[in-house]
Amino acid sequence: MSALHIKKGSTKHSAYNLRPNFSDVQEQHTLAVVVENEPGVLARVIGLFSGRGYNIESLTVAEVDHTGHLSRITVVTTGTPQVIEQIKAQLGRIVSVHEVHDLTVEGPSVERELAIFKVVGDGEKRVEALRLADIFRANVVDSTLNSFIFEITGAPDKIDAFADLMRPLGLAEVARTGVAALLRGA
Amino acid sequence: MTREMTGAKMVVEALKEQGVDTIFGYPGGAVLPIYDEVFQQNDIRHILVRHEQGAVHAAEGYARSTGKPGVVLVTSGPGATNAVTGLTDALLDSIPLVVLTGQVPTFMIGSDAFQEADTVGITRPCTKHNWLVKDTDQLAATLHEGFHVATSGRPGPVLIDIPKDVQFATGTYEPAKPTASHYQPAVKGDMEEITELVAALEVAERPVFYTGGGVINSGPAASQLLRELVEATGIPITSTLMGLGAYPASGKNWLGMLGMHGLYEANLAMHDCDLMINIGARFDDRITGRLDAFSPNSIKAHIDIDPSSINKVIKADIPIVGDVAHVLEDILKVWKARGRKVNREAIAKWQEQVSEWRKVNCLAFAADEKTIKPQYALQRLEELTKKHDRYITTEVGQHQMWAAQYLNFEDPNRWMTSGGLGTMGYGFPASIGVQMAHPDALVINVAGEASWLMNMQEMGTAVQYRLPVKQFILNNERLGMVRQWQELLHGERYSHSWSEALPDFVKLAEAFGAKGIICKDPKDLDDAIIEMIEYEGPVIFDCLVEKHENCFPMIPSGKAHNEMLMGEADTQGVIQSTGAVLV
Ligand SMILES: Cc1ncc(C[n+]2csc(CCOP(=O)(O)OP(=O)(O)O)c2C)c(N)n1
């Protein structure tokens, strides 16, 4: 073959992590995107995902630095490694985006979500719901004679597990915030 | 120094500060205050187009032929929506534009007011960035930021939407502060990657340069450095449609354009190379053909200022993010410092192989005594205009591909064509923009009759401003490129690909106060072209050509570079249904 001695996709010296080893495996990544807090910025980010056919599993956004005019968007997405790299590069070229962090790569990170659950029922089921809520450290934030609203925070899979348990006990409605995430350590 | 003034005046002041000499536009209710300011000054020339799409393409022509951003001023609602095609065109071809739109007053936004449209919403996906300015104090800074964003990094169109009350109100004018923006894309490439590329270049046996519009966008220095590198290494070079002229067509290492209608030698060199050096191109689907058969045995280096271009389509073994001129300068520096090595023996052999491919003479065509072949028309146009200070624009279709094949470009910024979007109707207004920037040059739009009709209203603009643009229409009375695909892919069912009820182009020219020339006999062609060149005003040249000519070589969709169709004889049953679903 050729006299070129380059192992394809081997090393990685670029700041952009552009030496890929592409595979077809779908991965879930949590991205933290620091953006200019200006009108339309969320539409730009969401429009990028819908326009290019990327997935959004969850998305949260709020201003995090009032004087610096910065908001933080946390987006959980899935795709092959190539698609994930594309998503980050495409996010990076939006003019209002200041920083893109892939917490899944840069990690370990802490991921938390808040959810509130309305559970309707009486008798044994009502007692059981309360018992499980206690195990999951969910708080009762509203109650009537035949309903509770529980508040729970935690990693998304803990919230999923809680939802699964509540379903047979009269789960009527759920509202979830989506994931907020930070890298661990200083 | 800061000064108090109205928003409308700020617009004119900011344009002057940015060095703008020409704007293309069309007035309306929501931009009247700005037009009032335009009226009261003489530094900036305003060109009144006949349709806002024309204004944007004209600004693109101006930008591509000068390297400066093109500027457009249009009204709200329909003015803004008419600009959308041009914005999308400029986004796909990375052309720097600053488009200013009027908007209904801030207190009426959201009320479905007369000529209200959600302009920033509509244009968000077709601009590099856009702004709605709600406060006159922010206007000057936003205008300066607009120029900065349009021209920094990978260039592109920006849009600034200015409500009418913001134009009337008084605020503080802030002069431009280049460092104010957080948007500062890196221009220097990673030295380790550059060194790795040089190391590969030193030993490669069958290297090829694959260059694109990024070289032109990077500026004249990039083309100079590219020429130096190519001459010094003796490596063959091909280019995309967008990159023609960066390396001269007369250069001895020139392979010609590559891609779907690229040259045989260029496509085979891409397929067989062992080192591909992509400089400012983006592995577009017109270039790669079937991806899993694209240049199967090569190491691929990719130089691009936009990180998202790298690994988007083709994995890069040596990725380099940076501005072409900066990266080429570093490549040359490192290569010289390491002793200017290349594998001369192997490259000589490789060049021999290239010469063999050249002998196939893939652009040969059967000339005819009675009918003008479109290829012949372009050969004659090339011969009779190549000595001139010449700029070429094109429309979209077969004529565009033939122009790319048969015209030769010796310098950058001389060739403006709609590559990424393939916008019929681009070429005529673009030629107007080019002529505005180069009043004494010979500006020719190589057109198809169907494309040309899409923005023919701009004849009024050409005549009004005495712009001697030459409209060289290869009239096959067909949507030729559509017809070709129907012939090859859809069982010769020519569904709606005729140009019926065509105008008499000579009379049309005369109706606008321009000159019309018709030519249908090959024997008359040279004289007619000379007459067109020598006429000191706009000309419509109706060149009646063979109606059923197909454009070759052609890599059909879904095929690889080494599966080119070279002529009619190759076309029988070659395109499979899997290819037919591709565009
Ligand atoms: C605005 C727009 N509409 C449709 C097309 C699809 N299209 C591509 S080439 C072509 C035919 C162009 O005909 P003409 O301008 O006469 O050029 P020819 O191919 O005959 O040289 C069409 C309809 C397009 N590229 N742009």
Ligand SMILES: [Mg+2]
């Ligand atoms: Mg035609």
